[in-house]
Amino acid sequence: xxxxxxxxxxxxxxxxxxxxxxxxxxxxxxxxxxxxxxxxxxxxxxxxxxxxxxxxxxxxxxxxxxxxxxxxxxxxxxxxxxxxxxxxxxxxxxxxxxxxxxxxxxxxxxxxxxxxxxxxxxxxxxxxxxxxxxxxxxxxxxxxxxxxxxxxxxxxxxxxxxxxxxxxxxxxxxxxxxxxxxxxxxxxxxxxxxxxxxxxxxxxxxxxxxxxxxxxxxxxxxxxxxxxxxxxxxxxxxxxxxxxxxxxxxxxxxxxxxxxxxxxxxxxxxxxxxxxxxxxxxxxxxxxxxxxxxxxxxxxxxxxxxxxxxxxxxxxxxxxxxxxxxxxxxxxxxxxxxxxxxxxxxxxxxxxxxxxxxxxxxxxxxxxxxxxxxxxxxxxxxxxxxxxxxxxxxxxxxxxxxxxxxxxxxxxxxxxxxxxxxxxxxx
Numbered sequence: 001x002x003x004x005x006x007x008x009x010x011x012x013x014x015x016x017x018x019x020x021x022x023x024x025x026x027x028x029x030x031x032x033x034x035x036x037x038x039x040x041x042x043x044x045x046x047x048x049x050x051x052x053x054x055x056x057x058x059x060x061x062x063x064x065x066x067x068x069x070x071x072x073x074x075x076x077x078x079x080x081x082x083x084x085x086x087x088x089x090x091x092x093x094x095x096x097x098x099x100x101x102x103x104x105x106x107x108x109x110x111x112x113x114x115x116x117x118x119x120x121x122x123x124x125x126x127x128x129x130x131x132x133x134x135x136x137x138x139x140x141x142x143x144x145x146x147x148x149x150x151x152x153x154x155x156x157x158x159x160x161x162x163x164x165x166x167x168x169x170x171x172x173x174x175x176x177x178x179x180x181x182x183x184x185x186x187x188x189x190x191x192x193x194x195x196x197x198x199x200x201x202x203x204x205x206x207x208x209x210x211x212x213x214x215x216x217x218x219x220x221x222x223x224x225x226x227x228x229x230x231x232x233x234x235x236x237x238x239x240x241x242x243x244x245x246x247x248x249x250x251x252x253x254x255x256x257x258x259x260x261x262x263x264x265x266x267x268x269x270x271x272x273x274x275x276x277x278x279x280x281x282x283x284x285x286x287x288x289x290x291x292x293x294x295x296x297x298x299x300x301x302x303x304x305x306x307x308x309x310x311x312x313x314x315x316x317x318x319x320x321x322x323x324x325x326x327x328x329x330x331x332x333x334x335x336x337x338x339x340x341x342x343x344x345x346x347x348x349x350x351x352x353x354x355x356x357x358x359x360x361x362x363x364x365x366x367x368x369x370x371x372x373x374x375x376x377x378x379x380x381x382x383x384x385x386x387x388x389x390x391x392x393x394x395x396x397x398x399x400x401x402x403x404x405x406x407x408x409x410x411x412x413x414x415x416x417x418x419x420x421x422x423x424x425x426x427x
Contacts, residue, residue, distance in 0.1 A: 014071035017062075025065075029058055032075060036082045043086035050086070057085040067148045080146055084425040087413065125209035127177035133239070135170050137215045142167065144422070145216040204265055207299050207311045208242060213405075213422055214295045214313055220409035221313050223426045224342050225295055228315050228403060231338035235317060238292040240278040242299075243269050251277060254357045261300045263310075271299035275316035276357070276402055280381075283318055285390035290320035290398070295405070306417045313405040320391060320398040328360065328380050331399045335364060335378055342408050353377060357385050368411060375411070376403040 010031060016024035036057060040050035061081050068077050128136065138156075141147040147155075153163035213221035229235075243265055244251065254277050263271040272278050275294055283290055295315045302308045317334075319326055332350075339348060347367040351374075355361045361379025365372040378401035383393035391398070406418050415421055 010074055011071035014074045018065050025062055032078060039079055039082045040086045049089060053086040053089050057082040069149055087424055126205045127174040128209045140211045140215050144211040210311050211422055218425050220413045220421055220424050220426055221405045224405050224409045224412060225315055227341045228338045230341055231334050232293055232317055235291040235293045238294050240282055240294045242272055244272050244278055245269055256356055263299045263301055273300050274298050275314045276400060279316055279318050283389060290318055293317045309418055315403040315405055318400045320396055322395055323397045326397060331378055335401055343411055355379055357381055366411060375407050
């Protein structure tokens with residue numbers, strides 16, 4: 001049977017199984033179980049565990065079969081379920097989840113994009129930067145998180161028909177951008193495609209277009225963020241810019257990373273290297289206490305390895321109030337409460353540290369098989385920072401805390417390599 005014929009046969013079996021034909025689903029299992037066992041075995045390195053994971057995956061797939069919109073997508077959809085089942089089976093231990101070859105940085109919209117060149121994929125990354133925050137969230141959830149149309153519609157509070165039209169408009173806009181760049185390349189013959197694709201350096205475009213895992217609740221990073229936020233119920237989200245102007249004095253005073261670690265956009269701007277700095281540049285005291293949080297990607301120049309990424313995610317809180325109403329012990333209590341939500345029962349220790357913006361600061365380290373790993377830092381900001389925020393330091397105090405979401409997710413879900421987090425799923 002040809003590849004096309006086999007795919008058509010699988011699609012027919014999926015259609016029949018969705019209609020309630022249990023025998024058809026049994027034939028689907030027979031046709032795909034070799035692939036499923038191979039995937040589970042590559043995750044678990046344990047044949048017996050792989051069989052257990054595959055059995056669980058097929059049960060889940062059967063219950064969720066109606067969520068699969070395109071029958072032809074069944075093999076890839078099933079593969080993700082197998083990976084999730086294997087991850088859940090071993091989440092309390094450090095295991096290999098995926099081959100690094102499976103990790104992709106730019107989403108694939110459909111089968112056509114799988115055959116695109118690197119230059120075309122770069123232009124797709126540049127096109128993603130033209131979308132609104134909500135459109136980016138939809139794209140990340142759909143094309144990276146694998147959300148069904150029904151789930152996207154429910155999360156947005158609209159009908160599936162409306163969401164389908166919205167997705168089509170987004171896809172059309174992305175393609176128009178890419179096609180426009182193709183026309184420009186013809187006009188600018190001899191110009192490097194990446195130089196035409198965007199007004200930002202190619203590396204910056206690649207980093208900014210990488211998926212925002214905090215917007216995907218089933219990703220370990222998104223799940224940990226939700227657990228941490230539960231400890232700060234009265235705090236409100238404050239959106240922050242990803243590109244920071246380094247010209248102001250507060251920026252120079254706050255800098256604690258080496259210049260070689262900064263992603264330089266141009267002579268005056270950098271990609272944010274943490275969330276503290278853009279939060280202090282964005283928040284303003286207007287007579288009422290500030291209780292703000294933000295989350296998202298931050299960027300540092302490094303060689304990616306099992307413990308380091310150039311684009312990773314943080315969660316940050318800022319608390320400004322009258323001195324009599326807030327102190328470091330209150331924030332320390334929130335920190336301990338939040339970490340216990342994310343890593344229940346773990347042993348922790350508090351270590352004093354120094355940061356340029358803080359009069360006093362501490363790090364929290366978590367015990368991982370006898371090794372102490374730092375997962376967050378918090379501190380009391382200096383009077384100068386309080387004044388910069390617009391409050392009187394004689395009456396008000398400000399404190400902040402910054403969490404490393406990937407590191408917390410690795411500890412919570414037993415992930416052995418940070419580069420695998422963006423393709424991991426939590427049931």
